[in-house]
Amino acid sequence: MGIMGYLRERMGKIVAVVIGLSLVAFIVTEVVQSGSSFFKGDNNTIGEIYGEKIPYVEFTETVEQNGNQFKQQSGQNSLSPQITAYVQENTWNQMLSKAMIEHESERVGLQVTGEESQDMITGSNPSPEIVRAFTNPQTGQFDRASVVSTINRLKVIPSTDPQKKQWDNFVKELIQNKLAEKYMTALSNGLYVNSLEAKDDYEAKNKLANFKYAVLNYQTIPDNKVTITDADYQSYYDEHKNEFKNQQETRSIEYVSFNGAPSKTDSAAVKTQVEKLKTEFAASTNDSLFVQINSENKQLFTYKKKGELGNGLDSVMFTAAPGFVYGPYLQNGYYALAKLMESRVSPDSVTAKRIVLNPADGMKKADSLKTLIQGGKSFADMAKTYSLDQQTGAKGGDMGTFARGVNDPDFDNAVFSGKPGDYKIVNSAYGVQLIYIVAQKGSSRVVKVAVVDKPLTASSETQSAAYTKAQNFLISTNDGDFAAEAKKAGFEVKTADDVTGVAASLPGLESARELVRWAFNAEKGDVYDQVYTSGDQYIVAKLTAVKPQGTLALDLVKKQIEPMVRTEVKAKTLTDKFNSALSGAATIEQAAQKAGATVTPVQNIVLANPVVPGSGAEYKLIGTIFGSQINKLSKPVSGQQGVYIFTVNSFVNPAALANTVTQKQQLAQSLAQRAQGQALEALKNKGNVKDYRAKLL
Structure with missing residues (x-):
C-alpha cells in the first residue's frame, strides 16, 4: 500500500482522536464561568491568562476544527447558532485548561519526559488513544507494528505536509493529556481523610432520628399580604452577600417582538400554487425532471418500507396504483405533493x-x-x-x-x-x-415516491406590515418609556436577564448574536437604534441592566432576591405565631393546637438525607434536630416549606465503625473528584483570566 493511502487510512482515526481529546480531555465545567470587562485588549486577542495573550486567529482556527469535527460526527452540513456557541465555549474552556495545566506544571516542576512520551506511543504501555487509532478492524487487536510503520513513513514526509502536522498535533495532545493526568494525580495524592472524618460520615449516613413536628407553611400567607421594606432587602443581602458574586459581566435586555411569520393568506397562496402543479405532476412521464424543475428540495427517489414515509403517506401509498398523486399537504414548513412512482414486493x-x-x-x-x-x-x-x-x-x-x-x-x-x-x-x-x-x-412491499414541495414563506406584504409596526414602535420609544409605550400599544414586553457576552440566542430568538454584541457595547437605558431581524421576527430592544464582574450591588439583585426576602418576612410572622403558642405550652401538641397546626410523627431520618416526608428537603430543620436533646420542645426553625417546631423522641445509633479503611477510601474518592474541579476554578482566578469574546465573536 502506498504511503499516502496508508496515512489517509490512519490519519482519519488520528484526526478524530486529536479533536476528541481537545474537546473532552481538558474541558472542565467549572471553567465556563470566566471573564472580565472586554473593553480592553485588541482585535487580535480573544483573551488573556497569566498575562499571556490568547490569539484570536488561534482561537478561531481551533473553533473551525472542532466545528468540522462536530459536523462530521453529527452528520450535519451546517451548525445552528446554538451549536456554534457551544463549540466556541468548549474551545475557550479547552484553551484555558491547557494553559492553566501547563503553567502550573512548569511552576511545580512537573513534566512528561521523552521516555514517557515514547512509552505512550511505541512502548509496552501505549496510550488508549494510540490503541484506538491503531486497532486492526479485522482482528480487533492493537497493531503495534502499524504504529512503528507509520512513524517510519512520516520521517520521509516533508515537514510542511498536512498529514505530518496532524500527527504532530496528535502526539502533542497525548503529551498534554498525560501532563494533566500527572498534575491531577499529584493533587489527589495530597488529599487526606482522617479517621474522625470517616466516623462522622458513617454516623451521618446511619444514625437515625425519630421525632415529631408541626409546621406553619409559608403558603398560608398570601403574597399580596406581605409588605417588604428596604430594611428587609438589606438584611437578606447582607446575610447572603457572598452569593452575589458575578463570575462574568452580564447584561439584561427587554424587547418587543413583531411576528413576520407567514399569515393564513400566505399559507393559502402557497397551497394554491402547489395545487396547480397537481394535474401536470400526475401526467408527467419524467418524474425526476419534473421534481428537478418544480421542487424546492431535490430528493432522491428510493424504495421505502411501510412506516418510513411519514406525513400520513403510508396510509395511501401502499394501497394506491402507480401514478396516484396525494396532496397538497403541509410538512416541516413546506406544502408538498407526493406521487407514487412504483410499488413492488422486495426482499427484506x-x-x-x-x-x-x-x-x-x-x-x-x-x-x-x-x-x-x-x-x-x-x-x-x-x-x-x-x-x-x-x-x-x-x-x-x-x-x-x-x-x-x-x-x-x-x-x-x-x-x-x-x-x-x-x-x-x-x-x-x-x-x-x-x-x-x-x-x-424475506419479502415485503416497498414503494418509490416522488415529492414536489414549495416552502411556506411570508409574503412581502406580511413582512412589510410586521416591519412597519416594529419601526413605528421604535420611533415611539424615542420620546417615552419603553415599557409604557409597549403597554399603551398593547405589545408584550419580553425579558432576557443575565445574558452573557458570548450568547448566540435569547428566549424566543434563535439568532441574536448581533443584538447581544450591541448590548455589550451599549449603556443602560439605550434602545437599539434599528429594527433587529431574527428569522421571521422583527425586534425592538432596550438594555435594562449591566451587571459587572464581581460582587453585585443590592439594586442589581433586588428583583432576583425578592421571592426569598418575601419568604423571610413570612417566616418572621409565622415564627412570632409559634413563639406565642409555645408560651405556656408543655408539649408540642399543646403548642401546635394553639397555633392551628398539626403534629406529624417521623421515623428513621438520617442526617445525610435530610428529607421530611411530605415536605421535601429540609436541611436546616434536620441539622437542628441532630443537634438537639431528646424530649425537649424546640424553638421555631424556619425551613424551606415553612416554620417548624419539633420534639426528638429518640436517636438510634449504628453499630460502631470497626474498620475505617473503606469509609476513608470512599470519602477520599469523592473529595478527589470535587478537588479537581475546584482546583481548576482556583487556577482560573489565579490566572486572572480576561475574556474579550463578547467584543470579537
Whole structure:
C-alpha cells in the first residue's frame, strides 16, 4: 500500500482522536464561568491568562476544527447558532485548561519526559488513544507494528505536509493529556481523610432520628399580604452577600417582538400554487425532471418500507396504483405533493459481496473481472487483489447481510431488484462496484415516491406590515418609556436577564448574536437604534441592566432576591405565631393546637438525607434536630416549606465503625473528584483570566 493511502487510512482515526481529546480531555465545567470587562485588549486577542495573550486567529482556527469535527460526527452540513456557541465555549474552556495545566506544571516542576512520551506511543504501555487509532478492524487487536510503520513513513514526509502536522498535533495532545493526568494525580495524592472524618460520615449516613413536628407553611400567607421594606432587602443581602458574586459581566435586555411569520393568506397562496402543479405532476412521464424543475428540495427517489414515509403517506401509498398523486399537504414548513412512482414486493435483506474499483477505468475492469470470476476465478481472491475497499476486500468482498437503506441507493436498487446468483455492475458515488448477490431473505412491499414541495414563506406584504409596526414602535420609544409605550400599544414586553457576552440566542430568538454584541457595547437605558431581524421576527430592544464582574450591588439583585426576602418576612410572622403558642405550652401538641397546626410523627431520618416526608428537603430543620436533646420542645426553625417546631423522641445509633479503611477510601474518592474541579476554578482566578469574546465573536 502506498504511503499516502496508508496515512489517509490512519490519519482519519488520528484526526478524530486529536479533536476528541481537545474537546473532552481538558474541558472542565467549572471553567465556563470566566471573564472580565472586554473593553480592553485588541482585535487580535480573544483573551488573556497569566498575562499571556490568547490569539484570536488561534482561537478561531481551533473553533473551525472542532466545528468540522462536530459536523462530521453529527452528520450535519451546517451548525445552528446554538451549536456554534457551544463549540466556541468548549474551545475557550479547552484553551484555558491547557494553559492553566501547563503553567502550573512548569511552576511545580512537573513534566512528561521523552521516555514517557515514547512509552505512550511505541512502548509496552501505549496510550488508549494510540490503541484506538491503531486497532486492526479485522482482528480487533492493537497493531503495534502499524504504529512503528507509520512513524517510519512520516520521517520521509516533508515537514510542511498536512498529514505530518496532524500527527504532530496528535502526539502533542497525548503529551498534554498525560501532563494533566500527572498534575491531577499529584493533587489527589495530597488529599487526606482522617479517621474522625470517616466516623462522622458513617454516623451521618446511619444514625437515625425519630421525632415529631408541626409546621406553619409559608403558603398560608398570601403574597399580596406581605409588605417588604428596604430594611428587609438589606438584611437578606447582607446575610447572603457572598452569593452575589458575578463570575462574568452580564447584561439584561427587554424587547418587543413583531411576528413576520407567514399569515393564513400566505399559507393559502402557497397551497394554491402547489395545487396547480397537481394535474401536470400526475401526467408527467419524467418524474425526476419534473421534481428537478418544480421542487424546492431535490430528493432522491428510493424504495421505502411501510412506516418510513411519514406525513400520513403510508396510509395511501401502499394501497394506491402507480401514478396516484396525494396532496397538497403541509410538512416541516413546506406544502408538498407526493406521487407514487412504483410499488413492488422486495426482499427484506440481502447477503452480497463486492469489489470496489476506480471510476476512471472501473467499468472496463469490472467487466473483465466478472468474466474471470464466471470462468472459475475466486471472487474472494479478486476482491483481495483489486478492491479499493480494504475492509471488505480483506474479507474476500463479503459485506454480510444488510437491509435496504444501509448502502447508497444505486447499490440498493441493484441488489434488491436482482436475484441470488446475479452479478451486477454499478457506477455509484463510491466508485464502480462489481456485486455478487449471495442470498435474499424475506419479502415485503416497498414503494418509490416522488415529492414536489414549495416552502411556506411570508409574503412581502406580511413582512412589510410586521416591519412597519416594529419601526413605528421604535420611533415611539424615542420620546417615552419603553415599557409604557409597549403597554399603551398593547405589545408584550419580553425579558432576557443575565445574558452573557458570548450568547448566540435569547428566549424566543434563535439568532441574536448581533443584538447581544450591541448590548455589550451599549449603556443602560439605550434602545437599539434599528429594527433587529431574527428569522421571521422583527425586534425592538432596550438594555435594562449591566451587571459587572464581581460582587453585585443590592439594586442589581433586588428583583432576583425578592421571592426569598418575601419568604423571610413570612417566616418572621409565622415564627412570632409559634413563639406565642409555645408560651405556656408543655408539649408540642399543646403548642401546635394553639397555633392551628398539626403534629406529624417521623421515623428513621438520617442526617445525610435530610428529607421530611411530605415536605421535601429540609436541611436546616434536620441539622437542628441532630443537634438537639431528646424530649425537649424546640424553638421555631424556619425551613424551606415553612416554620417548624419539633420534639426528638429518640436517636438510634449504628453499630460502631470497626474498620475505617473503606469509609476513608470512599470519602477520599469523592473529595478527589470535587478537588479537581475546584482546583481548576482556583487556577482560573489565579490566572486572572480576561475574556474579550463578547467584543470579537
